[in-house]
Amino acid sequence: MTTMNKFRVALAAAALTFTTATASMAQTAAPLKIGYTSVQYVLSQMPESKQIESQLKDYSTQLKSQLDAKSTEFRTKVEAYQKGGATMTDVVKADKEKELQNLQQSIQEFQQNAEVSLQQKQQTLLKPALDKLQKNIDAVADENGYTYILNSDGDSPLLLHGPKDGDVSDLILKKMGITPGAAAAAPKVASPAAASTQAAAPTATKTKTKTKK
Template sequence: MNKIKFLVVAFFFISFASFAQTNEQATKIGYANVEEILSKMPERASMQKELEVYGQKLQEQFASKETEYNTKLQAYQKGASTMDKVVREDKERELMNLEQSIQKFQYDAQMSIREKEQSLIQPVLVKIENAIKDVAKENGYLYILSEQAILEGPESGSINNLVFKKLGVDPNKQPAAAQQAQPQQQQPAAAKPATTTTPAKKKKK
């Protein structure tokens, strides 16, 4: 899914809470790859499917608006030369308003898909965060860092497997969605209609 990495980074931008230890205890630091953990979560399949269905509905609405515009544009182009000045200018205003409506729908749809994606992923990220905190407490880690921020470190520092165990997730089992080729997510806001060009008004004599 698009923007997943961005959402993960945004959600986990702040460091995980540190866990109190006495000064006599050695500092124990671990790291986790939240993006990898998320990719193995069973919720991922249903989350992706719901987002695709949501995007398809917006795409259908966009297509309907585009069809309406193109139909009226073709009618205008066909009859503009025989239209009365008042009628012609009214048709031009109508086309301009439709074009603006399409542009606004494109922007709103893109924002809506982004918000929908965030609302779907947020509960899963919270679940992962809580599991990481539990693993840190149970295993005496003072800090848990993001693996993406580690330039070099021992493999033993990774707590991914401990987190998978805490979540009851088998990391060797691919989620249903990952077993299939992922279709491109449709976003109505990707581009303007090819024919969305407001007709120029004729010069007054």
């Protein structure tokens, strides 16, 4: 089974709309002001991050335990079939083979369903944090006169270049009462089929954009 890719906040962040321009800005001749932030960096420092990671890890462990139990049952029956196969009648042998095939198919279906279930759990847990982040992005944009705020995360970030003073990540954190710099682990999903259930976190980076000197 293919293990899940590293959890990327960009998957959930795609649901966010970072175009925070208001109608009044559009109607005035105010100069365009664009800022950017790293959603992953901000989320990694929010208190909710550790709780989300813990809950995802627990859920993944539960799924993996069920998968391990099914796999153990399958191996046990395979061993019994191999040991007694020579003495089985054709009818019994065919019945055992059919049972093993059905059990193997059940394991494969469980793996697929577990992956989907884990992704859905991840999205459910992240939604309140992302809603909170969006609310504070809007507030920072309004208070500091930003027409647009872009996301600099991902392999293909929306922002490819920008001045350092355009990074509003720390302003967003301060708006939420969080002191920037004490980066925590961003929530990550561990596949139930992975060899280890330890949910390691990707290193949070403040921004991936090139900044002007």
